[in-house]
């Protein structure tokens with residue numbers, strides 16, 4: 311399951327770094343925490359790393375970073391902070407891969423737990439009727455579109471992508487969790503065991519516990535022969551002396567273009583409603599240019615090169631539907647027929663069919679190449695004031711009209727109605743809902759956009775500065791959220807960067 315990622319980096323007028331200095335009381339904190347006996351390491355040095363995230367907008371300096379080796383290290387720290395009561399003001403943030411965009415994994419003057427250093431038992435696979443894998447909470451996904459997000463960080467949100475229409479978000483694919491709660495208790499929970507905590511933690515924005523282990527459902531992948539994250543995915547490991555053979559092509563990856571939003575959404579809905587259609591379906595808005603972030607066809611070949619070369623729409627806003635079909639190499643003929651038949655049901659602009667064939671691992675890690683390019687150009691570390699929204703299906707056309715009229719921001723390349731060089735992702739998810747992600751944030755002063763709240767739009771990866779706004783966000787579920795907080799993290803120690811609760815209040 312999971313993830314369309316936007317690899318873009320951009321300048322944004324709102325994106326000014328906020329740096330909060332180290333506290334003068336940090337020496338007291340050192341004194342109270344140093345005597346703890348830990349398997350891992352509590353470091354008061356090089357803490358600036360934990361005051362950064364992908365968003366590069368907020369920078370909250372912690373007092374220390376815990377590099378846990380064991381679950382017990384996490385529990386010990388949290389229990390110790392509980393014993394100090396509310397007077398210490400100390401909080402704890404689990405940090406997955408720091409891919410939050412608004413400081414959610416940071417803890418001002420608190421302790422950041424580097425989840426990637428947690429040593430779980432060796433990754434175990436279980437086959438059978440319902441195959442699954444047990445993984446540490448700090449493990450990177452080998453399942454998401456962008457493979458550099460952690461299991462714990464993503465499960466604390468949802469995990470939504472081009473495969474969610476079929477499998478649901480990632481949180482729908484978890485059988486069991488091991489969690490350290492805000493009181494330091496280590497609890498195993500599932501659909502049948504400690505249910506309230508299980509459902510609280512999944513999508514719980516890190517508020518009720520730290521995920522140290524997750525049991526995640528598996529399904530067979532197309533044939534692979536590549537090593538990924540120390541995980542060998544083929545039938546037999548290649549002999550050590552010879553280099554492994556290149557992985558076979560097992561994914562048909564397709565892009566088609568639309569100029570009409572209604573036709574685009576109709577086709578997208580048609581595809582997601584068929585269980586036998588594609589394995590992955592995403593949409594995005596593009597401006598037909600050939601620069602790096604708009605290079606939507608750089609690795610794709612037009613089905614009809616002559617006609618495609620006559621398709622001129624430079625600078626025009628288009629909607630791109632992206633699909634992938636997985637197959638095993640022996641099924642190639644059948645798969646070609648199947649894909650042709652599916653494509654014949656769509657109403658994209660004639661001659662804008664672009665194809666690519668890659669291995670499964672290349673497809674999963676497709677955004678890595680763009681990431682490297684952007685890093686090389688120094689664009690990856692720019693501020694990312696992203697906005698991800700979930701929009702009710704009934705309101706998408708209204709929403710799209712509003713968006714079209716927006717004056718987003720001044721981009722270095724000029725003033726744009728749709729941000730240049732910045733993808734707008736547009737995923738049909740479930741039959742009832744559609745979600746659209748817009749990067750970057752539109753200008754706050756633009757009140758028209760803020761009226762979007764009236765369209766029943768919800769933020770994904772939300773960020774608010776006041777509890778009043780959080781209450782509105784959660785709606786009738788706020789009371790449950792509040793009750794769970796007082797049960798599992800009564801002192802409000804966990805995930806302060808979400809700015810939902812303040813310790814001691």
Ligand code: FAD
Nearest residue numbers: 313314315406407408409410447460462463469470516521
């Ligand atoms: P962090 O940013 O480190 O943490 C996120 C939150 O979870 C924090 O509050 C943190 O305290 C908490 N947390 C971290 N680990 C744990 C844990 N083990 N237990 C409990 N709480 C924890 N999301 C999607 O759904 N679909 C996408 O397609 C997608 N693509 C992305 C592409 C990029 C390039 C980026 C930067 C982000 C993308 N995201 C996507 C968002 C991503 O899911 C979130 O940023 C998420 O927070 C995962 O990042 P992380 O593992 O680095 O977590």
